[in-house]
Structure formats: structure tokens, C-alpha cells
Amino acid sequence: MKTRTPISIGIAATLGATFIIFELSDNSGYLSSPFFWGLLMVIIFLFLIMNSIGDLVEDGRFKTLSDEEKEEYLKEKAIPYFQKLWNSAFKKQSASEEKTLLIDHGFDGITELDNALPKWWIGLFYGTIIYCVVYLFAFTLTDYAHPDVEYEVEAKTQLASIKEYEKTAPAIDIETATYSADNIAEGEQIFNTNCMSCHSESGKGGIGPNLTDKNWINIKQKSLFKNVFWMLENGSPNNPTMRPFIKDGVITSRDAEKVAAYIYHINREKVPITEAQGGAAPQGEEAHWEE
Ligand code: HEC
Known part of the structure; x- marks a missing residue:
């Protein structure tokens, strides 16, 4: 009669596997979910039930053993589990045991033994098959592990966090607004969507100057940047066509x-687009900006 694997090993291995599955399934926050802890309790409970059934079966079988077998069984049971595992890795068959395992072909004294596969190996093998079936169903019937769905979810959270940032980030005002060359490219995009209809491409002027x-x-203002x-x-105080874009909420202060x-950039760092080049005629007076 074989000794059983201790219940503590079974519980530790199953709880460990459960943790790994939850960790891998991108279920962040599972540690605070009552479902997760409930599942762990159920697992432990099932192990306790299985263990008591195992105890009963073991008791029953033990009684049927001869005295000699009983002694051997108790000796075996006294060896700690990991010690037994270690020993089994280096176990050698006796010559008589080997004979029962011999596959009937050999050559030059080399023979093949039909050893049973280790339990952990068989466990892994069936585990992968079960995992494969579960994965296949999850993949075909749910959104699990679909890259495009994952992308959409990520994009949504990203956009939400940007919105959140926009809400809480301090608004920029005329005092704190600063020029940065890094903003030119993005500024051009914003100009093309919001301003080009009146100021024409590259700001050369049309309806607006x-x-x-x-x-x-x-x-x-004294500086050109702050004036804009x-x-x-x-x-514009003179012409409502140039509306207060920030106050109207058309664009943010950022x-x-x-x-x-x-x-x-187009005014101070590039040459002006003159009338001859298709620009609008100068309006107003010549400005002498401080910067
Ligand atoms: C609906 C047309 C229209 C749009 C759109 C528009 N503007 Fe204007 N803008 C004008 C007009 C007209 C003036 C002249 C106002 C005046 O006479 O005081 C002007 C004036 C200006 C001036 C001052 C020029 C000066 O000589 O005093 C700046 C700077 C300016 N706009 C920037 C922008 C920017 C940046 C945008 C985009 C966010 C924009 N405008 C969008 C029509 C527009």
C-alpha cells in the first residue's frame, strides 16, 4: 500500500496555481475581490473533505494488511515527504524488479525498461491538456486574449486618464504661459484645425490678418508670444470675428x-509672407516686441 501525499502539499500547490492563473489573467484587483477569497476557501474546504475520505479509505485498507506490511507501511509513512521525493529521484530497481519491467527486445546486453512515468510528469501532461481546452473555449467564446479587444480596453483607459488629467491639471494663464520650441509642431496642427479657415495656411492672412x-x-502685451x-x-476688442477661443471653450489654455x-515661430523665426507672395496686406501699426 502506498503512502499519500500530505494535504498541506496539495493545498499549497493548488492555491499557488490559483494565484498564478489570476495573476496571468490580467485581473488586477483580484486580491480585493470576495470571489477570489471565496474560491480559496472552497479549495481548502474540498481538500479537507478529500483528506478525511482518504483517511477513512487508508484506515480500512490498513486493517487488511499483514503485520509485516503494516510495519513497512508505517516505516514508509514516517519519512518526511520531501525526503521521499528526493530518494525516489535516485531510486534503483532491484534485478528482480527490472525483470518485470523489461521490454522484450535487447541488443548487445542493452535492454529497455518500461518504467512508469513520474506522477509529476503525468500531472503536467494532463494539466496542459485541460489548460488547452479551457483556453480554446475562452478564446472562441469570450473576449479573453484577443489583442484587438485588449487594445481597445487599453486605449479607453488611456483616453479616460488623459481626460482626468485635463480636468485636474492647473489651467495655464497669461502669467504662466511660456514659449517652448517643442510645442511648435503640435501648435501647427491646432492652427490648421482652428485658425486656418480665417488666417489661411501658414498664417499668411485672409479673413483674419x-x-x-x-x-x-x-x-x-509686450511680448509677441503673450500677445497671441x-x-x-x-x-479681439474691435472685431468679434476673432472670438475669445479659450473663454468660449473652443481650445484649452494648454x-x-x-x-x-x-x-x-512663423512671425519671429521665419521671413514674412508678403503681398507679392500671396500674403494679406499689412494691417495696423508696426509692432516692436520685447521678445
Ligand atoms: C472666424 C475667423 C477667425 C478665426 C477662426 C481665427 N481668427 Fe484670429 N483673427 C480674425 C480676425 C478678423 C482678426 C482681426 C481682429 C481685429 O481686427 O482686431 C483676428 C486677429 C487675430 C490675431 C491678432 C492679429 C492682429 O494683428 O492684431 C491673432 C494673434 C489671431 N487672430 C490668432 C488666431 C488664432 C491662433 C486662431 C486659432 C485658434 C484664430 N486667430 C482664429 C479672425 C479669425
């Missing part, structure tokens, strides 16, 4: 900071 030349109608920001915040960087 030429933004690339030295002449300005509205000079409200001021215009976006307040709109976008205004970027688009102002773009206008600074």
Missing part, C-alpha cells in the same frame, strides 16, 4: 500655449 508680418492691429495668448483668451508658440 497676416500673422507673419511686423504689423499688428492688437498690441496688448492674450488674443486667444480675450478675442492648446493656446502651443498654437501661440507656432505663431511666434
Whole structure:
């Protein structure tokens, strides 16, 4: 009669596997889910039931053993589990045992033995088959492990967190707005969507004035960058066509900071687009910006 694997090993291995499965299934927050802890309790409970049934069966069988067998069984049972595992790895068959395992072909004294596969190996083998079936069903019937679904979920959380950031991040005002060359490219995109209809491409002017030349109608700030920001915040005092984009909620103050960087760039760092090149005629007076 064989000794049984201790219940503690069974529980530890199953709980370990459960943890790994939950960890892998991207179920962050499972540690605070009552379902998870309930499942662990059920597993432990089932093990306790199985163990008591095992005890009963073992008792019954033990009684049927001869005295000699009983003694051998008790001796075997006294060896700690891991010690037994270790020993079994280096176990050698006796010559008589080998004879029963011999596959009937040999050559030159080399023979083949039909050893039973180790339990852990068989366990892994059946485990992979079960996993395969579960995975196949989960994959075909649910959203589990589909890259495009995972992508959509990730994108949604990303967008939500950006929105959250926009809500809580301090708004930029005329005092804190600063020029950065890094904002030019993004500013150009914002210009093309929100401003180009009136100021034309590259800001050369149309319904709205030429933004690339030295002449300005509205000079409200000492620096060009801040002047653009001021215009976006307040709109034009003379002409409602140039609306207060920030106050109207058309663009955020952070976008205004970027688009102002773009206008600074086309006005101060590039040559003006003149009338001869298709730009609008200068309007207002020549501005002398501090920066
Ligand atoms: C619906 C047309 C329209 C749109 C869209 C528009 N503007 Fe204007 N913008 C104008 C007009 C018209 C003026 C001239 C206002 C005035 O006469 O005071 C102007 C003036 C300005 C000025 C001041 C120029 C000066 O000489 O005083 C700046 C800077 C400016 N706009 C930037 C922008 C930016 C940046 C955007 C996009 C976010 C934008 N505008 C979108 C029509 C528009």
C-alpha cells in the first residue's frame, strides 16, 4: 500500500496555481475581490473533505494488511515527504524488479525498461491538456486574449486618464504661459484645425490678418508670444470675428500655449509672407516686441 501525499502539499500547490492563473489573467484587483477569497476557501474546504475520505479509505485498507506490511507501511509513512521525493529521484530497481519491467527486445546486453512515468510528469501532461481546452473555449467564446479587444480596453483607459488629467491639471494663464520650441509642431496642427479657415495656411492672412508680418492691429502685451495668448483668451476688442477661443471653450489654455508658440515661430523665426507672395496686406501699426 502506498503512502499519500500530505494535504498541506496539495493545498499549497493548488492555491499557488490559483494565484498564478489570476495573476496571468490580467485581473488586477483580484486580491480585493470576495470571489477570489471565496474560491480559496472552497479549495481548502474540498481538500479537507478529500483528506478525511482518504483517511477513512487508508484506515480500512490498513486493517487488511499483514503485520509485516503494516510495519513497512508505517516505516514508509514516517519519512518526511520531501525526503521521499528526493530518494525516489535516485531510486534503483532491484534485478528482480527490472525483470518485470523489461521490454522484450535487447541488443548487445542493452535492454529497455518500461518504467512508469513520474506522477509529476503525468500531472503536467494532463494539466496542459485541460489548460488547452479551457483556453480554446475562452478564446472562441469570450473576449479573453484577443489583442484587438485588449487594445481597445487599453486605449479607453488611456483616453479616460488623459481626460482626468485635463480636468485636474492647473489651467495655464497669461502669467504662466511660456514659449517652448517643442510645442511648435503640435501648435501647427491646432492652427490648421482652428485658425486656418480665417488666417489661411501658414498664417499668411485672409479673413483674419497676416500673422507673419511686423504689423499688428492688437498690441496688448509686450511680448509677441503673450500677445497671441492674450488674443486667444480675450478675442479681439474691435472685431468679434476673432472670438475669445479659450473663454468660449473652443481650445484649452494648454492648446493656446502651443498654437501661440507656432505663431511666434512663423512671425519671429521665419521671413514674412508678403503681398507679392500671396500674403494679406499689412494691417495696423508696426509692432516692436520685447521678445
Ligand atoms: C472666424 C475667423 C477667425 C478665426 C477662426 C481665427 N481668427 Fe484670429 N483673427 C480674425 C480676425 C478678423 C482678426 C482681426 C481682429 C481685429 O481686427 O482686431 C483676428 C486677429 C487675430 C490675431 C491678432 C492679429 C492682429 O494683428 O492684431 C491673432 C494673434 C489671431 N487672430 C490668432 C488666431 C488664432 C491662433 C486662431 C486659432 C485658434 C484664430 N486667430 C482664429 C479672425 C479669425
